Amino acid sequence: xxxxxxxxxxxxxxxxxxxxxxxxxxxxxxxxxxxxxxxxxxxxxxxxxxxxxxxxxxxxxxxxxxxxxxxxxxxxxxxxxxxxxxxxxxxxxxxxxxxxxxxxxxxxxxxxxxxxxxxxxxxxxxxxxxxxxxxxxxxxxxxxxxxxxxxxxxxxxxxxxxxxxxxxxxxxxxxxxxxxxxxxxxxxxxxxxxxxxxxxxxxxxxxxxxxxxxxxxxxxxxxxxxxxxxxxxxxxxxxxxxxxxxxxxxxxxxxxxxxxxxxxxxxxxxxxxxxxxxxxxxxxxxxxxxxxxxxxxxxxxxxxxxxxxxxxxxxxxxxxxxxxxxxxxxxxxxxx
Amino acid sequence: xxxxxxxxxxxxxxxxxxxxxxxxxxxxxxxxxxxxxxxxxxxxxxxxxxxxxxxxxxxxxxxxxxxxxxxxxxxxxxxxxxxxxxxxxxxxxxxxxxxxxxxxxxxxxxxxxxxxxxxxxxxxxxxxxxxxxxxxxxxxxxxxxxxxxxxxxxxxxxxxxxxxxxxxxxxxxxxxxxxxxxxxxxxxxxxxxxxxxxxxxxxxxxxxxxxxxxxxxxxxxxxxxxxxxxxxxxxxxxxxxxxxxxxxxxxxxxxxxxxxxxxxxxxxxxxxxxxxxxxxxxxxxxxxxxxxxxxxxxxxxxxxxxxxxxxxx
Numbered sequence: 229x230x231x232x233x234x235x236x237x238x239x240x241x242x243x244x245x246x247x248x249x250x251x252x253x254x255x256x257x258x259x260x261x262x263x264x265x266x267x268x269x270x271x272x273x274x275x276x277x278x279x280x281x282x283x284x285x286x287x288x289x290x291x292x293x294x295x296x297x298x299x300x301x302x303x304x305x306x307x308x309x310x311x312x313x314x315x316x317x318x319x320x321x322x323x324x325x326x327x328x329x330x331x332x333x334x335x336x337x338x339x340x341x342x343x344x345x346x347x348x349x350x351x352x353x354x355x356x357x358x359x360x361x362x363x364x365x366x367x368x369x370x371x372x373x374x375x376x377x378x379x380x381x382x383x384x385x386x387x388x389x390x391x392x393x394x395x396x397x398x399x400x401x402x403x404x405x406x407x408x409x410x411x412x413x414x415x416x417x418x419x420x421x422x423x424x425x426x427x428x429x430x431x432x433x434x435x436x437x438x439x440x441x442x443x444x445x446x447x448x449x450x451x452x453x454x455x456x457x458x459x460x461x462x463x464x465x466x467x468x469x470x471x472x473x474x475x476x477x478x479x480x481x482x483x484x485x486x487x488x489x490x491x492x493x494x495x496x497x498x499x500x501x502x503x504x505x506x507x508x509x510x511x512x513x514x515x516x517x518x519x520x521x522x523x524x525x526x527x528x529x530x531x532x533x534x535x536x537x538x539x540x541x542x543x544x545x546x547x548x549x550x551x552x553x554x555x556x557x558x559x560x561x562x563x564x
Numbered sequence: 565x566x567x568x569x570x571x572x573x574x575x576x577x578x579x580x581x582x583x584x585x586x587x588x589x590x591x592x593x594x595x596x597x598x599x600x601x602x603x604x605x606x607x608x609x610x611x612x613x614x615x616x617x618x619x620x621x622x623x624x625x626x627x628x629x630x631x632x633x634x635x636x637x638x639x640x641x642x643x644x645x646x647x648x649x650x651x652x653x654x655x656x657x658x659x660x661x662x663x664x665x666x667x668x669x670x671x672x673x674x675x676x677x678x679x680x681x682x683x684x685x686x687x688x689x690x691x692x693x694x695x696x697x698x699x700x701x702x703x704x705x706x707x708x709x710x711x712x713x714x715x716x717x718x719x720x721x722x723x724x725x726x727x728x729x730x731x732x733x734x735x736x737x738x739x740x741x742x743x744x745x746x747x748x749x750x751x752x753x754x755x756x757x758x759x760x761x762x763x764x765x766x767x768x769x770x771x772x773x774x775x776x777x778x779x780x781x782x783x784x785x786x787x788x789x790x791x792x793x794x795x796x797x798x799x800x801x802x803x804x805x806x807x808x809x810x811x812x813x814x815x816x817x818x819x820x821x822x823x824x825x826x827x828x829x830x831x832x833x834x835x836x837x838x839x840x841x842x843x844x845x846x847x848x849x850x851x852x853x854x855x856x857x858x859x860x861x862x863x864x865x866x867x868x869x870x871x872x873x874x875x876x877x
Contacts, residue, residue, distance in 0.1 A: 326795075
């Protein structure tokens with residue numbers, strides 16, 4: 229009897245030890261994706277494919293299959309997730325069609341002992357992990373950069389995104405919080421550029437004549453190149469325009485840098501965030517203690533990293549970065 | 565003769581379901597278990613209910629294009645009013661069933677095409693759903709969650725529910741006098757009129773029953789999903805129509821099969837799982853799903869031919 233108890237205890241101890249340093253080489257991870265119809269999502273899937281293929285080849289995990297629902301519908305994605313449970317995946321990484329309508333299926337997965345990590349389109353079921361984007365922090369980081377670049381401060385022109393979308397509100401809130409904390413900056417005007425170069429150019433051209441000298445333009449991405457064109461057309465000196473990682477923006481910045489040493493920075497969210505979610509799932513399977521809410525670092529391009537990023541960005545695309553296991557560990561450690 | 569043609573009608577859906585199930589079990593033996601079957605089929609329960617609702621409308625020779633948005637609307641009501649203020653929630657759902665009954669009457673009185681009216685109504689339901697739940701959320705009533713996640717002995721709740729839906733629908737449509745009248749109305753409205761029965765009443769009842777089943781679909785869906793979204797069930801419009809046809813129903817009224825409709829809904833759900841177990845690339849999945857539909861319908865056409873040849877002989 230005592231021997232048996234001892235054996236049991238040993239087994240329990242062993243399993244605990246295993247859990248702490250589990251080998252994930254036999255684990256299978258699936259990507260449940262709800263939509264693939266734009267360049268960002270395509271880049272996201274390509275990044276997943278590239279990084280996970282390598283991970284499978286290296287024997288880090290046994291499989292990492294990507295599934296995209298045929299239609300962008302929550303009921304279909306719920307069925308897809310339930311199928312993944314049946315297929316015996318150990319972890320499901322999900323970009324969700326709805327933050328709430330998948331909760332039932334995700335609960336089923338958790339109950340079956342499956343690790344669920346949501347990213348980009350996150351889910352609010354408490355048993356799932358969330359890799360969320362800190363858009364507010366992204367807006368604030370623009371002011372942080374300007375604080376260093378313009379110690380004397382100056383007037384700011386804000387280009388906002390698409391009205392009514394929470395991303396626009398969040399980035400703008402971050403920018404304005406930064407301005408409030410740094411009184412040397414003054415927000416003298418705001419226009420909606422809808423994250424599109426042509427819209428931004430028109431909007432900036434319209435407001436420029438009424439504005440005093442502008443020291444910097446704070447943006448949301450997809451609007452920096454248009455703003456630069458508007459300033460050039462009005463014959464005004466080009467201020468520091470924060471860029472948003474689009475290829476046309478980076479190209480323009482490179483041209484200006486080569487011509488007159490123009491300095492700025494560029495910031496946005498990389499589609500490769502899917503690979504970060506993958507590594508987070510792998511870390512959880514590995515038995516690591518991971519907080520339920522993680523924040524994606526944004527992809528920031530500075531003066532010295534411009535050339536490398538521009539070279540890697542396809543024509544008409546968005547600068548991307550694939551995350552590594554170390555990046556995921558850093559994010560996890562940073563949140564603790 | 566009548567009996568055998570009904571059996572023939574059911575043969576194709578049953579066989580296609582069996583074939584798909586065999587395929588799924590072969591590809592994924594894990595599915596051959598209590599939890600496995602539940603995971604395969606639980607999302608088919610609301611689809612089966614919506615399919616029966618659609619079948620009732622198709623039985624009177626109409627088509628409901630608002631099924632998906634209506635189920636979404638019901639889901640939003642269920643996750644908000646029915647949960648927070650049950651009485652108000654029940655009142656809203658009862659009123660929406662009444663709207664369905666009125667629609668059935670209006671379409672007949674004004675001699676309107678049902679497709680156009682229901683298409684118009686789909687925007688109404690969709691708008692109401694967004695008004696009730698502007699952003700995804702809400703919470704499923706505890707009882708709805710409990711019913712959908714109960715673990716009965718022998719077979720998972722999804723199987724019990726499917727059988728129950730099939731039996732109830734069969735009793736209503738094939739065995740009750742109202743069912744006979746509904747089917748007769750779809751088959752030959754003139755005859756029914758001449759027999760002295762009120763067409764208005766039958767149509768109101770048929771549409772009202774459809775509304776009731778659609779409401780049940782919405783509640784069941786929220787019970788599974790735990791919360792709602794104004795777009796949660798948009799696919800149900802086409803799924804329900806496909807389910808009816810797959811299950812042996814026809815676009816010309818009167819020829820429907822309730823048991824077949826439920827089996828059709830299960831088959832459609834299973835087809836998706838089957839394809840995903842096959843690791844077919846998502847780009848091809850819609851096409852493959854369509855191919856399965858075409859194969860089943862072709863089989864049915866073939867059997868119909870054989871049947872009619874047998875009849876003439």
